[in-house]
Amino acid sequence: MTTLSAQRLAATFVDVADTLIDEFDLVEFLHMVADRTATLVGAASAGVMLADERGRLEFMAASDENAMMLELFQLQNSEGPCLEAFRTGRPVVNVDLGGAADRWPLFAPRATAAGFASVHAFPLRLRRQVIGALNVFGTPTGGGFDEADVPVVQALADIATIGVLQERAIRHGEILTEQLQGALNSRIVIEQAKGAVAQAHGVSVDEAFGMIRAFARRRNRRLTDLARTIVTDPATLRALSR
């Protein structure tokens, strides 16, 4: 990327910080971080995974969310840049997917087939703990990093961490666990809602996600609250296309 202007960077940080208000929705927030990361570095796609306390990485949000991307994230429970960044606590930068078949025999060919040329991952760090990873996918024409870019994207990953710690003051590890498990469960509710909407409206799960987000915006509702209502109240499910 290298041509990143300080002005654009500052604007992004202000935007993101602006969203950190009371009652913000964590999935929406992480989606925005992913979105801005992808735009800022000229990458094709970016996404965030959080670690479950059972030691599993779960997908939370991506700039470009569809079944194919979801699979690329979920694969990373066995191998891939997110898993490496999560385990080592260090960024994984500029891995050329064409030459990564030995390193990631499952992940690399799938990511290549999806049209990506390079991949990067940055740990979401909280003190000595790593709670997830920010994943960036580059195309042959964009998304490559040089030395100076690394701390910038790491800063975006740190912002994602702050979002997870939405409690005013995380005094104890207990509250982090409560918050993290709550967020991971919210993401499951969104998947359930996607399935329900897809079935009820005869659309794909990817289209269903688009409908849910559009409805949440129109009605000014938090994405995860709406998803929960969709799954528990058939009337909301029907009203979605209106």
Add this chain to the structure above:
Amino acid sequence: MSNPGDRVAAVRRLIAEQPPRPGGQGLLQRVCRAAAGALTASGAGVSVMTADGTRGISAASDPASEHVEELQFVLGEGPCIDAFTTARPVLVANLADGATRRWPAYAPLAQEGGLRAVFAFPLQIGAARLGVLDVYRDRAGALTSDEIACALTFADVIVDVLLDRHPDAGTPDATDAVAYRAELFQAQGMVMVQLGVAIDEAMARLRARAYAEDRPLGDVARDVVAGRLQLDPDLP
């Protein structure tokens, strides 16, 4: 960090090793005893609840735990009720530290009974909320991250037990081995609409289908999402 699938197998083994006691209430009680043992707790309790928070069946590892489990529903407040309502764990490492402000009736009574710490874990998968697992300790102090992983695994296994309506915990289950978990949750939502049932019932039906066909749950879920499989409303 051990593999989540191994954790599930280990928890199921601990439950299977619990001897049934004369006059015991069966599986849930054995689960509570296994959880109390594995988490070096003074006791554990499970309350099964309906979506509106009404309590159905409950079980506990011992009479004292049964009493505190009961207490929350008598008073209408406590970590268990909060865990259910907020759909997040509620971890109270020291009941003497501010808990009385949060639960003015429950906290003093629980401490009188000798409790020092309570850890409540929702029994849930997404929007399906089935109840809460409570872990009680007679000493203050946080759970370690390993213990939290263990408690969450117990919660997963209890959810499976409740959804399967099994007479016994049975063999290690494939839930945690499902590679594409998003598809499993999407399939739950789809089956809910296909059958016109609640989300927890949809989960139970999906699992029943996988058992009946002796196929991994993930494969059945994938077929549902791809539109290759519709569940039959007339089959249980």
